[in-house]
Amino acid sequence: MSNGEELRRLDEELARLRAEVAAMRDQVGGLGATDANERAQMINxxxxxxNLINELEARRESLLRSSGEG
Structure with a gap:
């Protein structure tokens, strides 16, 4: 897989994960008085x-540097 293709796939994955995290955080905020254990699990x-997003962003930056774009 070329660096360009891997960057495109990383960007897609990052966008998807960011949307999922935002949705989870919104859901936790809107739960109200529910089971504290369930809320803690969702936050975790x-x-x-x-953390996965941070790892993927680091990989993306590494690819950009190696291709001379960063």
Missing amino acids: LADEQE
């Missing part, structure tokens, strides 16, 4: 997704 899942 959103945090894990954000």
